[in-house]
Amino acid sequence: xxxxxxxxxxxxxxxxxxxxxxxxxxxxxxxxxxxxxxxxxxxxxxxxxxxxxxxxxxxxxxxxxxxxxxxxxxxxxxxxxxxxxxxxxxxxxxxxxxxxxxxxxxxxxxxxxxxxxxxxxxxxxxxxxxxxxxxxxxxxxxxxxxxxxxxxxxxxxxxxxxxxxxxxxxxxxxxxxxxxxxxxxxxxxxxxxxxxxxxxxxxxxxxxxxxxxxxxxxxxxxxxxxxxxxxxxxxxxxxxxxxxxxxxxxxxxxxxxxxxxxxxxxxxxxxxxxxxxxxxxxxxxxxxxxxxxxxxxxxxxxxxxxxxxxxxxxxxxxxxxxxxxxxxxxxxxxxxxxxxxxxxxxxxxxxxxxxxx
Amino acid sequence: xxxxxxxxxxxxxxxxxxxxxxxxxxxxxxxxxxxxxxxxxxxxxxxxxxxxxxxxxxxxxxxxxxxxxxxxxxxxxxxxxxxxxxxxxxxxxxxxxxxxxxxxxxxxxxxxxxxxxxxxxxxxxxxxxxxxxxxxxxxxxxxxxxxxxxxxxxxxxxxxxxxxxxxxxxxxxxxxxxxxxxxxxxxxxxxxxxxxxxxxxxxxxxxxxxxxxxxxxxxxxxxxxxxxxxxxxxxxxxxxxxxxxxxxxxxxxxxxxxxxxxxxxxxxxxxxxxxxxxxxxxxxxxxxxx
Numbered sequence: 001x002x003x004x005x006x007x008x009x010x011x012x013x014x015x016x017x018x019x020x021x022x023x024x025x026x027x028x029x030x031x032x033x034x035x036x037x038x039x040x041x042x043x044x045x046x047x048x049x050x051x052x053x054x055x056x057x058x059x060x061x062x063x064x065x066x067x068x069x070x071x072x073x074x075x076x077x078x079x080x081x082x083x084x085x086x087x088x089x090x091x092x093x094x095x096x097x098x099x100x101x102x103x104x105x106x107x108x109x110x111x112x113x114x115x116x117x118x119x120x121x122x123x124x125x126x127x128x129x130x131x132x133x134x135x136x137x138x139x140x141x142x143x144x145x146x147x148x149x150x151x152x153x154x155x156x157x158x159x160x161x162x163x164x165x166x167x168x169x170x171x172x173x174x175x176x177x178x179x180x181x182x183x184x185x186x187x188x189x190x191x192x193x194x195x196x197x198x199x200x201x202x203x204x205x206x207x208x209x210x211x212x213x214x215x216x217x218x219x220x221x222x223x224x225x226x227x228x229x230x231x232x233x234x235x236x237x238x239x240x241x242x243x244x245x246x247x248x249x250x251x252x253x254x255x256x257x258x259x260x261x262x263x264x265x266x267x268x269x270x271x272x273x274x275x276x277x278x279x280x281x282x283x284x285x286x287x288x289x290x291x292x293x294x295x296x297x298x299x300x301x302x303x304x305x306x307x308x309x310x311x312x313x314x315x316x317x318x319x320x321x322x323x324x325x326x327x328x329x330x331x332x333x334x335x336x337x338x339x340x341x342x343x344x345x346x347x348x349x350x351x352x353x354x355x356x357x
Numbered sequence: 358x359x360x361x362x363x364x365x366x367x368x369x370x371x372x373x374x375x376x377x378x379x380x381x382x383x384x385x386x387x388x389x390x391x392x393x394x395x396x397x398x399x400x401x402x403x404x405x406x407x408x409x410x411x412x413x414x415x416x417x418x419x420x421x422x423x424x425x426x427x428x429x430x431x432x433x434x435x436x437x438x439x440x441x442x443x444x445x446x447x448x449x450x451x452x453x454x455x456x457x458x459x460x461x462x463x464x465x466x467x468x469x470x471x472x473x474x475x476x477x478x479x480x481x482x483x484x485x486x487x488x489x490x491x492x493x494x495x496x497x498x499x500x501x502x503x504x505x506x507x508x509x510x511x512x513x514x515x516x517x518x519x520x521x522x523x524x525x526x527x528x529x530x531x532x533x534x535x536x537x538x539x540x541x542x543x544x545x546x547x548x549x550x551x552x553x554x555x556x557x558x559x560x561x562x563x564x565x566x567x568x569x570x571x572x573x574x575x576x577x578x579x580x581x582x583x584x585x586x587x588x589x590x591x592x593x594x595x596x597x598x599x600x601x602x603x604x605x606x607x608x609x610x611x612x613x614x615x616x617x618x619x620x621x622x623x624x625x626x627x628x629x630x631x632x633x634x635x636x637x638x639x640x641x642x643x644x645x646x647x
Contacts, residue, residue, distance in 0.1 A: 028456065064525070256372075276378055277379060299575055299608035307550055308549035309518045
């Protein structure tokens with residue numbers, strides 16, 4: 001399934017195509033990861049970075065004197081003659097930056113969550129349709145080998161009619177009060193557990209099952225954060241009767257690293273999956289899967305990537321973005337319109353939570 | 358050039374890490390929750406003749422190093438292969454406080470004497486030399502291993518591979534010089550991109566590095582692909598190599614796994630085993646195919 005994205009290696013460099021000039025805004029954890037991944041793409045040169053951190057600017061000046069540094073994003077767009085821009089800033093800055101990038105007719109990769117409102121997401125999606133280019137949001141689970149396999153199985157109807165599901169995400173990002181300082185601790189800057197973690201769990205649900213009709217019974221719990229939630233529990237209903245729950249917690253110390261889990265029950269069995277493992281229980285054989293329990297590990301279903309930094313999925317989503325910049329005819333696996341549906345569900349969760357109060 | 362131990366016991370199994378299954382990882386975390394079970398496993402390994410342990414500087418490693426120091430008579434020939442840092446500690450700190458805040462937190466969480474030293478070295482975080490910050494971070498990570506013997510110090514793969522992608526050439530050069538000079542050990546790199554890293558280190562003029570990367574017949578965690586690795590191993594390898602993830606987290610039967618490593622002309626393996634039986638079985642296989 002992962003063969004949907006064929007990652008080019010250096011040897012596959014397309015010499016007939018011009019080298020794409022890339023700019024990155026936001027040199028934090030994700031921006032730096034993307035610098036490493038974009039920089040290793042055969043047809044991309046990262047020529048400019050915009051960031052206001054003194055430390056990062058000093059490190060980049062010292063170690064990458066070839067990259068032009070800006071403290072002003074608009075100036076970078078004006079002066080760096082870019083083909084594409086990668087936005088990895090706190091989420092509340094995404095929308096104005098996407099607007100500016102669309103004005104400059106650049107392809108855009110923006111980190112998740114897309115924006116802070118469905119309305120803004122819809123507006124930007126509509127705008128992006130008017131501009132030739134590639135527009136992708138960093139919902140990285142859509143490029144994970146296991147979840148791509150689950151998507152294929154669900155689409156093929158291996159479980160038949162679907163009844164119930166769960167989509168959960170757990171991690172230990174915020175485990176003390178001081179953990180929530182900075183933009184990640186404030187909802188208005190795109191922080192909090194729902195935007196940071198919940199967006200992944202919701203996007204995975206949307207990716208696998210589509211857009212739900214209704215969200216109800218939401219609780220947002222704050223334990224450590226004062227300006228945002230640390231835990232989210234809610235229920236989701238689809239128009240075809242499929243119902244499920246979302247449980248998201250970024251303050252669960254028992255998890256060593258952020259983990260997504262999904263469980264989907266249908267008339268022919270059940271799928272349990274996380275980033276590394278897929279279990280399928282079937283009440284009838286569906287070759288190659290036998291009746292009863294089937295277990296597949298990431299070691300069974302992975303496809304290698306040309307350069308590994310944080311997991312195959314991180315490389316693969318950047319490969320996909322660059323491939324589509326070079327050839328926009330390819331289908332977009334994580335486009336603005338997909339992320340808009342996810343954003344609509346995030347809004348539904350917030351709206352339901354405020355009703356509950 | 359250093360001679361790497363032929364069999365090195367890794368530590369992922371003790372800390373709930375399994376790259377194939379979070380369920381297995383969870384079982385391991387439960388099994389080794391009591392640190393005395395970890396000590397017992399190390400004792401078994403040593404009794405079987407395994408003299409080298411790779412140990413990541415995670416939150417439990419300090420306690421393990423304390424144990425080795427206080428039980429030195431039981432581990433007289435022990436050689437450690439530290440791997441630094443524990444990446445999730447930094448990931449969480451960076452998520453909390455940003456990159457600058459994370460570095461400040463790590464460097465200032467030290468004893469009074471170090472703090473003086475840190476202050477004495479001035480406001481190096483904001484204005485000083487970036488190299489100095491990196492060497493200070495290495496010193497902090499290496500503290501737990503004091504007065505223990507080690508041959509090589511490995512940079513964790515997430516850091517190595519990030520730096521490789523960033524093409525921070527001078528960091529590689531400075532790291533290699535610093536580790537040799539300060540710790541009299543070989544600078545090591547864990548990586549998921551062995552052929553690319555080897556070529557890059559060579560282009561940096563680095564001679565003294567040792568590498569550790571996944572090598573298994575599934576090609577798991579081997580970027581760009583297994584064929585590139587096999588071609589690299591057939592050539593004149595400039596850097597001594599230790600193979601990790603040889604069982605692909607349990608996907609490959611032990612015998613096949615060890616045989617494959619032998620065929621690749623690799624003489625050093627780091628492996629994970631949680632029981633004495635498993636350690637012994639691996640030891641025998643390594644002897645057979647060496």
